[in-house]
Amino acid sequence: MTNSPVDPLVIIELTNLKATEKFEELAKHPAIGLKPEWIEELTHKGVAVRKALAANPAIKVAPKAIKRIRKDNSVTVRSALASNKAVAALPEVIQALAADKDPRVRSSLAKNPELTNYPDIIQVLSADEYGHVHIALAQNPCLADYPEIIEAFAKNAHTSRTLAIRQDLDKYPDVAAQLVKSGDWSMRFVLALNPAISRCPEAAMKLSKDRNKSIRKALASNPAVKASEAAKADPTP
Structure with missing residues (x-):
């Protein structure tokens, strides 16, 4: 399997960013991985540049740079690296x-x-x-x-x-049943707005009878609940 040809315009763009010292833009560029040696250079720039680099998935081609950033003195830089999906391929870093x-x-x-x-x-x-x-x-x-x-x-x-805002809450009916019993009205309000509640019939039923009118209204205004009720009223495909 051969590598895809590199667009020369991309190389020109990267080169121009480096030449004009637009290092933060360079660090954010999705094609920076084409220049691993530049990634290493960028780890010595300012915090904003290092943060942008740490968040860029393209950094995966430069393991030495990743190790340097992992030990960066800036919390924001290390946090950006921790959020980067690409680091999942590096157990030691995780x-x-x-x-x-x-x-x-x-x-x-x-x-x-x-x-x-x-x-x-x-x-x-x-x-x-x-x-x-x-x-x-x-x-x-x-x-x-x-x-x-x-x-x-x-x-x-x-x-x-x-948990009350998780889109997959319906996979855990026992959890939904527990949350709907919360004495905190704001918890029940958030739950009523969650589209997943439309797939938790028992919890939705309890919310529809909630003593707080605001929660009942929130549930009634939930688009997913409306769609579910409409489907029940008209079961034809």
Whole structure:
């Protein structure tokens, strides 16, 4: 299998950015991977440039640069790297980021949707001492493969609110049933607005009879609920 030919105009564009010292734009460019040696150079530039580079998936072609950025003095730079989907292909980097001393970096990693192949890391993050890391993890789509963590998060006042907005909440009817019983009206309000609630008939029924009028109105205005009700009223294809 041969590599696709490189568009010379792209090379010219990259060269012009470097020549005019537009380093942040260069660091963001999706084709920067064509110049691995430049990626290494950019790791020595300012914070804004290093942050842009750390967030760029193209950085995967420069493992030495990634290792440098992983140890960057700036939390924002390391956080950008932790959010980068491309780092999922580098177990050593993932492990180091999961053990980062700053919870903001660990929170960024917890949101990375490419953590699916790292069950040990997900378990570590779910047990992190900082609640913000848990909240970040509760948003992650890959958590769908860990129902035991979702069930544990449903019992926590902070993470349960995040679960209430998950688009796959219908996969966990017991969790939805638990959330709908919350004494916090704002929790039930958020739940009523979630499109997934239309696929949780028991929870939706309870919300439709909620003592709070605002919650009943929120449920009634939910487009997914409206569509579900319309389908029931007219079952013809």
